[in-house]
Amino acid sequence: MAVAMMTExxxxxxxxxxxxxxxxxxxxxxGGVLHLxxxxxxxxxxxxxxxxxxxxxxxxxxxxxxPAFEAVGVSTPPEPQxxxxxxxxxxxxxxxxxxxx
Numbered sequence: 001m002a003v004a005m006m007t008e009x010x011x012x013x014x015x016x017x018x019x020x021x022x023x024x025x026x027x028x029x030x031g032g033v034l035h036l037x038x039x040x041x042x043x044x045x046x047x048x049x050x051x052x053x054x055x056x057x058x059x060x061x062x063x064x065x066x067p068a069f070e071a072v073g074v075s076t077p078p079e080p081q082x083x084x085x086x087x088x089x090x091x092x093x094x095x096x097x098x099x100x101x
Contacts, residue, residue, distance in 0.1 A: 002033065002085040003054045005061070009078045012045025016072055023068035031056025034090065050088055057082070 009016075017037055031052040040046040051057035061080060069077035 001054075002050060002052060002088065003057060003082050004048060004050050004085050005057045005080040005082050006046065006048045007061075007065075007078050007080040008040050008044060008046045009074070010040070010042070010044035011074075012040075014039070014045065016074070017045050017047070019072045020065070020068045023071055024064050029056070029060045029064070032060065034088070050085060054082060 032049065033052060034048075034050040036048045038046060049057065051060075057080070066077050
């Protein structure tokens with residue numbers, strides 16, 4: 001069952017996000033369907049992901065994200081909110097303008 005996970009760090013910045021992404025690496029993790037990141041409406045940084053299963057998302061978060069958070073000085077990584085996805089639609093081959101650079 002697909003799930004969405006949202007992690008929001010009120011102290012997060014684009015710079016911290018980019019440093020974490022460098023540590024995690026560019027490869028698409030097993031079970032990862034979609035990754036979105038940007039400034040949160042109330043400040044800080046927000047990441048939303050869609051996963052094939054909660055187990056896939058949890059494993060990636062614990063094995064790869066938590067160590068990366070700690071490596072950049074975030075001693076208590078924000079706990080992701082998780083909810084079941086009923087449906088999602090993605091246009092094949094579609095990229096955001098920032099990805100097409």
